[in-house]
Amino acid sequence: MTFRSHALRRSMTLPLLILTMLLAVMAGSTALASRADAAPAISTIEPGVLTVGTEGTYTPFSYHVNGTGPITGFDIDVITDVAKKLGLRVKFVETPFDSIFPALEARRFDIVANQISYSAERAQRYDLSDSYVESAGVVVTKSDDNSIKSVNDLRGKTSAQSLTSNYAEIAKSAGAVVEPVPGFDQAITLVRQGRVQATVNDELTVKDFLTRTGDKSVKIAAKTPDVSKQVFAARKGSGLMPAVNEQITALRSDGTLDSTYAKYFDATDRAPSAWSVVRQNLVPLLKSAITGTIPLTAISFVIGLAIALGVALARMSSRRAVSSIASLYISIIRGTPLLVQLFVIFYALPELGIVVSPFPAAIVAFSLNVGGYAAEIIRAAIESINKGQWEAAATIGMNYTTTLRRIILPQAARTAVPPLSNTLISLVKDTSLASTILVTELFRQAQNASAATFQYLALYSTAAAYYLVICLVLSFGQSNLETRLRKFVAT
Template structure:
């Protein structure tokens, strides 16, 4: 049987033992800390306790994450609903384009994120009574090079939209060319840089952006005729809405909803400077890197390396079965995007009863991806060893397995270290994709930090610095590993 070199095997085992607690505790799962304790006795029988609520955390002023806490108009309305119902509320930070997929997969119970009423949503989901009415606005760059002044001018023009939002549907109705973006902040940045011609979005959100952004660079030129009603959404047949509607009615009657509205849409909120923003968020972002990004990278690489070795040995096997299985695995992994693999593991598997925590799902997807790519690196490294090495080992009585373990793999490891190090560094950066499955790693932490003030340069510059530091450390480890394994290379 072919095995890893003893020292490498010991290293893999030590890393696995050291990092197992991080895997089992699933850091980075996006559920926020529980809000204040509420007596469960008053809870409705239909409402789960705690009530898990999906929200973006990057859509000011409706949903914003500051440090470990979610805040914003929608968030505070939902917290107040929880108090009326007598249940705790847990918020799960979720990108908008994944919101309803996560709801369908049971990742949370309800969506609170400026969900607008439309016929399709009425058919697919349970919707609450409206808790705020607003309208859409047409936004253009300040210098308005396309001369857009009304909605009918959108015909043939590029409009930056969340492709699953109601506002994208409005822009499409006016024959705009839809350019998909992750959120309003990215849309505004694209508009100011003239990558798109216009945006259609919520009036309150746009007004908040213009009022709080240090350099808005955009203006409102028209308002939609249609009024938008914002509601909470749950899976069809959930049975939550009667109790939630009763709570909303009570809040309307006692003035709670109006008080929250006044707090977010009439208050004068000062915008902190870039340096203040960096000082406030440098430590939380560092914690996200240390507690989530680095463990996610380390665990996925160790597991992926084991899968890669097995696949490489399968590819080199003289038996058709392991060779065929290894070929199929490598082909599937290299032939499908990592983002699709993450969606399949996290959102599709619950449909067949396999429900994985976000961190565990991320480890599985990243490990499979590393295994598929690193397998060919290991195979090519082994096959690069001259046949004379095998023959010399056989001459002194070594079996093929012993020759592999003591002669071939130590030399092949030195050859494989540079490309495997590239794989490791790419894996570190690929962890940023796991935000799509609710993992709050370094990049997502930067998005949360930048969203309330729309200052992306300092936050993503800081994230880039953290990634660079980690990659520099990995490069130093690579140099040391190459030096140590050079002694195994035949001269």
């Protein structure tokens, strides 16, 4: 009996074990399925990371505290909360507003969080989320200007606007002459200085400005009749918005949106004094110059000189095809603005499948630009050397390359140093354009700080002082180099 009962228990245990395993597998599958439904797979540029495009200079939606701290703001907090609920890390990419949609289309980031207003035109071109906050548009004028009491009074007036914003369309529709500016900071400054009569912008942004600065020189003169719905934007067909909308609804339901709104729009903090802002930003500005402006200048100039030497020699070639190609390159570089060259490399090439990161893209653009301008300087310096030098070298058996390296270029260097130094100094200042393609350098850091504190004069003057110091050091180096080169000239 004992043996039979033991055998019977063993025979019953095996089916029960198999049944238990099957139930466990089914339960696990169900759990995985429910988890997948709760957190659907989202396609992003970088796996597990939601890359967000934003200005970083648009208080109180996207800015840096005192210009030195981490990026913060209403939009920053909302998109960060959305990403957390989606199980994604957040990576912010800062860019001027007028460049934000070209950068989105060039796949520089997944989504834009920068107080984007809903419009039918945008909805046709991009995937837009549900609205997470609504606000009215307002017309801002000087305090002593009583000629504008409604939007219709903008007819014939000059209004400072970012051309890619909805508010520019409102101003145009009212008959205003639109003065293009990069963003709100520049627009409100032009109104304060009396250079334009008005600007149309978001009510929350304007009220935050008035609260923080206590500025009495401007006022809200009128409200626009429409209510602006703020949304996130992604590339058409991205598939992001269903998941994003679900989390916006969740944030609204649990009260997170209300608390975030109160954090930024019920605040009464005033901007710090100019001196305290400058003192806080001296080191960050210096760091941006050392890690951004100076390396960008040095690398681009060295590569540009190598390009320039090759192009100059090609330009002097007796082969017509070679000299023609060199001439065409120089004509293209000198005939197009540097800013356009930066945009072509950074924003246009991705349409051909060529994606270059911000810093390397800036190096490519600046190097090609230096190569085009410096090529003519080097060519002129080489041609200034008496032809007898070439003939004398040939009589002692030197070939072309040896003659160029040992005889011609050392003498041409003395002639080329002053104009090449001017090119280098111009390059230092031109690096400020790199901020338009997401490179954080000296000028971009000054923009970040001024946007958060509204101390434009103090911070831009500080940035200008840094540029001046760098250029003075280079001028001193040029003078010393010229003195050394004169020692080898026969008198």
